[in-house]
Amino acid sequence: MPLLELELEKFITHEVPFSEINKALExxxxxxxxxxxxxxxx
Numbered sequence: 001m002p003l004l005e006l007e008l009e010k011f012i013t014h015e016v017p018f019s020e021i022n023k024a025l026e027x028x029x030x031x032x033x034x035x036x037x038x039x040x041x042x
Contacts, residue, residue, distance in 0.1 A: 012037055013027070014032075014033045014035075016037070016039070024036040
């Protein structure tokens, strides 16, 4: 059975710092974001 490769970068719609985690939740709840990356570091 062949392996399936997904290009996950295509599914990332937003990237926010941890200090704006509420903004990431807003994107999710409003349907504006498919996947949001939350940066934990500097």
